[in-house]
Amino acid sequence: MPGAEPAQPVAQALRRSVGTATATATSAGLAFAAIDYLGVVSVLAYAPGATAAVAILVGGLIVLLVSGIFSELNGLYPTAAGIRLYLGRAVGLRTSLSVTFTYMVTVVLVIAADAFLIGAAVRHVLHEPAVLAYVWIAVLLGVALAANLLGVRLAGWVQTVVTYTVLTGTVVLSVIALFHVGSAFHHPLNLFGQGSFSGVQAIAFALFLYAAFEWVTTTAEEARAPRVITRALFIAPVLIWITSTLFALALAHLLPYSSLHGSAYPQLLLGQAALGTVGEVWMLGLTVLTALNTFNGGFLVASRFIYAAAREGNLPRQFAWLNLRAVPWLAVTTLAVVAAVVAAAVFATGQWLLLVAVGAALESGIYAIAALCLVVLRRRETRERPFTLVAGKPLAVFGIVIFTILFLATGFSDPKNARHFSVAPIGVIAVLAALSTGYVLIFVPKLRAAAAARTAAARPRRRPPRPDGGSAAPTPTDPITAPDVTEDPAGQAGPAEAAVPPRFRANPEIPPALG
Amino acid sequence: MANWDELGEALADYTVSCNENVRLRKMQRDWSRTLHFICSDTGVTFSMEVDHGEILSTPGGHVGTPDIVVTSESETFCDMFWGDLNPVQKYLRGEIKVKGSQEDVMRLDAISYVIWPDS
Numbered sequence: 001m002p003g004a005e006p007a008q009p010v011a012q013a014l015r016r017s018v019g020t021a022t023a024t025a026t027s028a029g030l031a032f033a034a035i036d037y038l039g040v041v042s043v044l045a046y047a048p049g050a051t052a053a054v055a056i057l058v059g060g061l062i063v064l065l066v067s068g069i070f071s072e073l074n075g076l077y078p079t080a081a082g083i084r085l086y087l088g089r090a091v092g093l094r095t096s097l098s099v100t101f102t103y104m105v106t107v108v109l110v111i112a113a114d115a116f117l118i119g120a121a122v123r124h125v126l127h128e129p130a131v132l133a134y135v136w137i138a139v140l141l142g143v144a145l146a147a148n149l150l151g152v153r154l155a156g157w158v159q160t161v162v163t164y165t166v167l168t169g170t171v172v173l174s175v176i177a178l179f180h181v182g183s184a185f186h187h188p189l190n191l192f193g194q195g196s197f198s199g200v201q202a203i204a205f206a207l208f209l210y211a212a213f214e215w216v217t218t219t220a221e222e223a224r225a226p227r228v229i230t231r232a233l234f235i236a237p238v239l240i241w242i243t244s245t246l247f248a249l250a251l252a253h254l255l256p257y258s259s260l261h262g263s264a265y266p267q268l269l270l271g272q273a274a275l276g277t278v279g280e281v282w283m284l285g286l287t288v289l290t291a292l293n294t295f296n297g298g299f300l301v302a303s304r305f306i307y308a309a310a311r312e313g314n315l316p317r318q319f320a321w322l323n324l325r326a327v328p329w330l331a332v333t334t335l336a337v338v339a340a341v342v343a344a345a346v347f348a349t350g351q352w353l354l355l356v357a358v359g360a361a362l363e364s365g366i367y368a369i370a371a372l373c374l375v376v377l378r379r380r381e382t383r384e385r386p387f388t389l390v391a392g393k394p395l396a397v398f399g400i401v402i403f404t405i406l407f408l409a410t411g412f413s414d415p416k417n418a419r420h421f422s423v424a425p426i427g428v429i430a431v432l433a434a435l436s437t438g439y440v441l442i443f444v445p446k447l448r449a450a451a452a453a454r455t456a457a458a459r460p461r462r463r464p465p466r467p468d469g470g471s472a473a474p475t476p477t478d479p480i481t482a483p484d485v486t487e488d489p490a491g492q493a494g495p496a497e498a499a500v501p502p503r504f505r506a507n508p509e510i511p512p513a514l515g
Numbered sequence: 516m517a518n519w520d521e522l523g524e525a526l527a528d529y530t531v532s533c534n535e536n537v538r539l540r541k542m543q544r545d546w547s548r549t550l551h552f553i554c555s556d557t558g559v560t561f562s563m564e565v566d567h568g569e570i571l572s573t574p575g576g577h578v579g580t581p582d583i584v585v586t587s588e589s590e591t592f593c594d595m596f597w598g599d600l601n602p603v604q605k606y607l608r609g610e611i612k613v614k615g616s617q618e619d620v621m622r623l624d625a626i627s628y629v630i631w632p633d634s
Contacts, residue, residue: 015580081607222616311603326542326625463597
């Protein structure tokens with residue numbers, strides 16, 4: 001009879017779970033957005049011609065270290081809230097909140113950047129006046145907002161097909177461009193041709209091409225097994241490496257850098273150069289397809305994070321308001337409005353390369369912090385992991401150093417001129433970090449106090465007291481030091497505390513074979 | 516550790532609270548799922564069958580193929596089903612573990628949020 005004896009829980013196979021192909025597509029799809037085409041141009045700015053391929057390869061090798069770090073952290077905390085958990089355990093609750101808030105800003109920046117880039121690309125192909133680009137941006141964000149509010153989700157298989165179509169389509173066109181006669185590679189293996197620091201900056205921007213691939217860890221709870229996420233974390237960078245390398249080589253082969261610099265749609269220029277109008281429409285189609293992943297994944301991840309933060313008491317509770325489709329409508333609407341404002345600012349200033357620099361620096365910073373988490377948690381969390389990074393501590397320390405250098409390299413880069421330095425990217429990040437930290441230090445304690453007072457005043461505890469007078473009150477736990485729930489309670493479970501009440505003994509609706 | 520009687524009482528109250536909440540039923544009208552629960556401290560297991568937002572049954576043991584598997588301590592489950600704790604806080608602290616899609620995890624929390632907005 002089920003439930004009568006203390007059960008020995010076994011691993012439960014979910015009705016719907018994510019396998020390696022889908023997880024890999026999710027990882028690659030989150031990373032490969034329209035802004036990546038511009039990212040390749042940023043790499044070319046520091047590593048001209050075929051040298052960009054070297055920078056992208058080195059960036060990819062460094063990203064494999066990131067894969068290892070996130071695989072181990074994900075194995076420790078296989079949950080969508082993983083980043084909050086391991087950051088909280090490693091560096092403290094407040095820091096974890098500040099970092100995750102800043103992280104979410106990156107999502108908004110990417111959504112805004114993609115909206116702008118796609119709007120600009122559509123306007124270009126349709127030969128419309130420049131000002132109409134913003135109309136397209138508004139339309140795109142409006143459609144994304146409406147779809148999210150209506151609870152429309154891309155099915156997993158659609159997302160997989162879209163991702164592989166974008167990657168394959170980019171590869172095929174790049175290969176066609178590479179076989180195009182009449183042009184030649186420029187500056188082969190000239191990694192420091194733009195100054196003594198340019199090689200480091202090229203690698204830092206190459207890292208940006210892979211950025212956000214680690215967000216696949218938020219799907220850990222639906223993965224068939226922990227190794228599915230680990231595989232995705234190692235396979236997706238390879239796919240992005242192949243695609244980005246071929247795209248960079250094709251650009252370097254067919255187009256002079258002067259024609260790419262200052263363009264918001266280098267992929268369309270490549271399509272035009274390789275196959276004329278057909279190539280241009282081809283690349284426009286792929287660019288629009290990237291929006292499906294960015295808007296679907298970005299809105300979903302960010303709005304659910306905002307919802308959880310509001311439910312936890314770290315954001316105003318209004319952000320947890322749900323509409324009748326169980327969508328946190330205020331969170332989704334706010335995201336769309338902020339993205340529209342940022343896109344408008346980019347449209348007005350033409351500073352889209354600044355977004356690339358800020359995004360690249362933020363990702364390097366996040367990777368440095370993830371490496372720090374690994375070092376700290378190797379000491380604090382001794383339990384077994386499904387994946388353990390070989391030579392984890394020295395590699396993580398190396399990661400802290402290398403990602404800090406790359407953070408500074410992109411943070412002080414001049415988006416307009418590869419030979420100059422600028423404080424603009426690091427300035428934007430400093431403002432974002434200051435706002436985030438200030439909010440966590442000043443407003444979060446007030447919000448939490450208000451939430452606690454509201455809960456206490458709203459109603460008394462509903463759970464009846466125990467007849468024996470024993471306390472059934474939930475014990476408050478320190479969010480940082482609270483121990484984990486044992487993964488496998490087999491062997492630790494004590495006897496059932498009492499007899500099974502009648503309602504548990506048999507369920508007439510359930511056939512005996514199932515019950 | 517909460518015993519079966521306490522869990523059963525909490526589940527019964529939760530079922531009534533869910534099924535009688537008009538707004539929640541409307542919100543969850545497209546949500547039909549099988550949930551499995553595991554008490555990590557006692558090893559006790561039970562299931563919940565939800566059909567178009569209505570909780571049909573909460574039998575003991577694991578019944579059917581789950582869409583969601585929730586693991587926590589029996590006390591946490593009791594308090595959660597009575598609406599005396601905020602599931603998101605426990606989830607974000609790793610004290611409630613869930614296997615399932617992010618959307619389902621949110622829907623599960625939305626039940627508590629709609630019934631007890633101040634929990």
